Amino acid sequence: MNNTFDWNRFCKVVKKDFRNLWPMFGTTMIVLASLPFAVWLMALVIDRTAIITPNVRVAMIMIFSSLAALMLPSRLYRTMNLRNEGIYYAMLPASKLEKFVSMLLFTFIVAPVVTYLGSMALDVILRLMPTGPYHQWLWQGDGGFPLITTIPMDDEVMPGFHSWMLTASTYSGLLASPAIFLYAATLFKKHKVLYTFLILYLIEFVLTVIAIPVVVSLVKNPDFMEWFYDTVFKCGYENMMNWLMGIVAVFNIIIFVLFTWMTWRRLKKMPY
Amino acid sequence: MIEINNLSFSYKKMPVFENINLTFPEGSIYGLLGENGVGKTTLLKLICGLLRPTQGSCTVDGFTSHERRPEMLQRVVMLPDEISLPDGATPQCYVNELAPFYPGFAQGTFLHLMQELEVEPNRKFKEMSFGQQKKSLIAVSLSLGTDYVILDEPTNGLDIPSKTQFRSILSKRVDEKSTIIISTHQVKDVENLIDPIVILNNNAVLLDASVQRIMEKLYFEYGGEKRDDAFYSEMLPGGYLNVIPNESGEESPLNIEALFNAVLRHKNQIKELFK
Numbered sequence: 001m002n003n004t005f006d007w008n009r010f011c012k013v014v015k016k017d018f019r020n021l022w023p024m025f026g027t028t029m030i031v032l033a034s035l036p037f038a039v040w041l042m043a044l045v046i047d048r049t050a051i052i053t054p055n056v057r058v059a060m061i062m063i064f065s066s067l068a069a070l071m072l073p074s075r076l077y078r079t080m081n082l083r084n085e086g087i088y089y090a091m092l093p094a095s096k097l098e099k100f101v102s103m104l105l106f107t108f109i110v111a112p113v114v115t116y117l118g119s120m121a122l123d124v125i126l127r128l129m130p131t132g133p134y135h136q137w138l139w140q141g142d143g144g145f146p147l148i149t150t151i152p153m154d155d156e157v158m159p160g161f162h163s164w165m166l167t168a169s170t171y172s173g174l175l176a177s178p179a180i181f182l183y184a185a186t187l188f189k190k191h192k193v194l195y196t197f198l199i200l201y202l203i204e205f206v207l208t209v210i211a212i213p214v215v216v217s218l219v220k221n222p223d224f225m226e227w228f229y230d231t232v233f234k235c236g237y238e239n240m241m242n243w244l245m246g247i248v249a250v251f252n253i254i255i256f257v258l259f260t261w262m263t264w265r266r267l268k269k270m271p272y
Numbered sequence: 273m274i275e276i277n278n279l280s281f282s283y284k285k286m287p288v289f290e291n292i293n294l295t296f297p298e299g300s301i302y303g304l305l306g307e308n309g310v311g312k313t314t315l316l317k318l319i320c321g322l323l324r325p326t327q328g329s330c331t332v333d334g335f336t337s338h339e340r341r342p343e344m345l346q347r348v349v350m351l352p353d354e355i356s357l358p359d360g361a362t363p364q365c366y367v368n369e370l371a372p373f374y375p376g377f378a379q380g381t382f383l384h385l386m387q388e389l390e391v392e393p394n395r396k397f398k399e400m401s402f403g404q405q406k407k408s409l410i411a412v413s414l415s416l417g418t419d420y421v422i423l424d425e426p427t428n429g430l431d432i433p434s435k436t437q438f439r440s441i442l443s444k445r446v447d448e449k450s451t452i453i454i455s456t457h458q459v460k461d462v463e464n465l466i467d468p469i470v471i472l473n474n475n476a477v478l479l480d481a482s483v484q485r486i487m488e489k490l491y492f493e494y495g496g497e498k499r500d501d502a503f504y505s506e507m508l509p510g511g512y513l514n515v516i517p518n519e520s521g522e523e524s525p526l527n528i529e530a531l532f533n534a535v536l537r538h539k540n541q542i543k544e545l546f547k
Contacts, residue, residue, distance in 0.1 A: 003341045012372045019369060023360050085356035090322055093345035093373040272322035 003095055010098040017076065017102050021110065025068075025075045029111065032064045032071075033118030040126050043133040052133040054141030061119040062174070068115035069178035072107050073185035074192035081186050086272055100267050104260070107178050165245040172252035179259035186266045273297050274319055274420065274451065279328035281311075281318060288314050290475040291328070298419070299448045303466025304455040305532055310472045312455040313353065316422050319453070320350045332420065346374060349418045351409055353425040357397040363408040364393040367415065376417020385411035389437055402429045410438065414445055421445075421452045427461040435461050459528040469528065471535050479535050481546055483526055489545050490534070491518040492527050503542065504534035517545065 039060060043050040079085035092099070120138065127134045184196035218224045232240055274296035281289045288311040296302055296319075306312050317323045318330050321337035321344065330337040335344035357366070363386065371377040386393045389407040397405055406429050413421055427435050443465060446452055454462055469486065471479040481489075493499070495511035502514035513527060515534040535542045 003343060006342070009342060009373075015372070016369055020358075023358065079356060082356070084352050084354040087320075087322060087350060087352050088356075090340065091320060091345055091348070091350060092370075093342045095342050096340065269324075271324065272317060 005095060005097050005101075009094050010101065013092070013094045013098050013102045014105065016092075017106050018110075020076060021106065024078070025072055025111065028071055028075065029068055029115050029118065032068050033115045033122060035064050036060055036119055037122055037126065040132055040134065044131070048131070050133045051135050054136050054138050057123060057134070057138060058141060061116060061123070062170075064119060065112040065116040066174050066177060068111040069107055069174070070181040070196075071193055072111040073103070073178075073182045076106060077103060077185055078192075081266075081270060082189055083272055086270075090270070090272055096268050100264055103182070103263075103267075107182050108175065112174070112178075165242045165249070169245040169248040169252065172249045172256065176252040176255040176259075179256045179263070183259045183263045183266065186263055186270065274330070274332050274453075276318075276330045277328050279318065279325045279330055281314060281323065281325050283314075287475055292475075292477050294470065294477060294480060296420075296451050296453060298451050299446065300468060301442060301446050301452040301454065301462075301466050303459075303462055303469045303528070304453055304472065305459060305469065305528070306472035307536070308457070310474065312472060313424055315472065316350065316424055316453065316455055319420075320348055320422060321345075322350075346376075347418050348420045348422065349374075349413045349416050350422040351413045351424065351426060353428060355405060355409055357405060357409075360396060360398070362394050362396050363391065363412060366397075366408075367393075367412050370412065370416065374416040374418065378415055378417060381417075382411055382415035385414055385441060388441055389434065403431055403434060406430060407434060407438075410441075414441065419450055421450065423452065423454045425456055425458075426454060427456060427458050430461075439465050459532060463526075463528050466528075469531070471532060473536065473539065478539055479542060479546060485546070486526060486531065487518070487523050488521070489518055490531065491516050491520065491522065492524040492530060494524075502534075503538045504530055506530060506533070 036057065039052070043052055077089070080089050089099070123134070123138050126132060127137055180200070181193065181196050184199075185192045188195045235243075274294075276292060276294040279289055279292050280287070304312050304315065314323065318325060319332065319337060321330075321332075321340040324338040332344050332348055335341050337344065367377075367379075367382055371379070383393060386408070389411055391400070391404050391407050391411065393408075397408070400408065406426070410423075410426060413423070427438060430438060439462070442452060454466060456462055467483040468481055469479065469483065470477060479486075490503070493502075493512075493514040493516060494508070496514060498505045498507075498512045499514045499516060502516050504515040506513045513530055515527075515530050518524075
């Protein structure tokens with residue numbers, strides 16, 4: 001028997017997690033997948049002539065699906081780091097790697113994909129309604145089929161902007177955020193999602209407080225502004241945006257790798 | 273066999289064990305006794321690999337516990353003192369989830385144990401009392417077919433008939449291949465069941481001896497006068513119970529509570545006696 005990774009044993013872990021998925025997270029996934037219906041209903045009530053374009057709907061579905069990825073670890077692996085309740089998980093005869101890979105599979109793929117497919121099915125049903133704000137099918141948007149779409153940009157707003165760079169930064173963000181929440185789920189014993197949001201908000205607040213005086217002093221510096229305009233002019237606005245989005249994508253990938261690795265380390269060394 | 277060699281463990285800077293050595297060979301029901309906070313649960317967690325020793329080693333059939341390899345985990349099951357169960361689940365659902373991971377699991381044994389403990393396998397945990405939940409988990413733990421069953425305060429929450437049932441099924445369960453370790457405060461609940469007895473005290477093992485050896489070394493004198501040379505004396509309705517060195521070689525009925533008190537009051541003398 002391979003102690004590190006055995007395919008049959010891994011399948012058993014996946015099967016066990018899948019059995020627990022519905023009782024522990026099914027309702028949340030149904031609620032998240034149904035949120036577009038609330039938006040559809042609100043639009044219908046507020047303005048009967050309102051139109052929600054496929055692009056907006058894709059963005060909406062992606063946000064709700066990524067919320068599923070953020071919330072799943074706090075539910076499905078709720079007891080994993082608890083002193084007594086966690087014993088059951090820790091002592092399940094499977095390797096740490098098998099449990100970890102299953103955890104990644106459910107966080108990054110199963111939860112968001114199931115929510116996504118649920119929302120897509122709901123979108124089709126809502127599109128079939130004789131009235132409402134859905135006038136086009138989801139795949140009739142500018143970006144093509146919603147799962148593999150590049151995010152379209154208005155040419156008049158940003159001519160020449162490579163939307164795939166924005167897509168890369170968006171999709172890498174879909175990996176980075178759940179990785180942070182997965183790690184947080186191994187740290188916090190209660191209110192895992194809430195505490196993670198609060199800490200992220202706190203970090204953002206501190207960074208903003210630090211950044212504002214720096215930016216203000218830079219803006220007030222004529223030499224810097226001259227250099228900045230020259231650089232943007234030389235480089236071109238589109239290239240600048242592509243670079244920025246590229247940096248965001250790389251940053252997201254680093255965050256994803258770092259937090260996934262930290263989760264693995266934590267899972268390996270977690271005391272009970 | 274479970275082997276603990278020169279093991280030390282501490283929670284941050286608070287030492288729990290210093291350089292302890294213990295072995296738990298197959299075929300016995302061990303009683304792990306000790307005052308509150310001496311580290312009984314910690315020792316069980318170290319055996320299960322849930323904690324990592326700061327020094328020394330703990331192995332189960334040669335596998336280092338804290339590595340928690342699947343092969344080692346398949347051999348050990350632990351029932352913790354505090355239990356947490358999924359509300360909507362039933363014992364049958366719970367065991368169905370665990371069964372694929374344990375090659376030795378026997379559904380027949382599970383159902384038989386549930387019947388013996390008078391718990392319905394298809395009743396939801398949330399509809400059960402704490403005692404019934406505990407009995408269900410005892411049945412689950414014993415039906416998984418592991419070589420080592422580790423029970424932390426298993427009789428907590430059980431009523432008197434259930435404690436009798438518990439003793440009965442446990443004595444039937446033990447065979448040449450299996451080892452059961454019971455950590456408990458309720459020594460009366462496991463009297464006549466546990467053998468050998470391990471008594472822990474601050475950072476160390478005070479006593480690790482079979483009942484036979486205890487009887488050879490100590491004599492439990494009932495109904496006499498209080499003796500000054502006794503390790504421990506306790507007034508009972510018919511006179512005093514004295515725990516004294518067994519100089520005559522005669523056997524006497526073991527009283528675990530009295531043994532425990534004697535060991536705690538005369539640590540060095542008892543250690544010397546059992547050397």
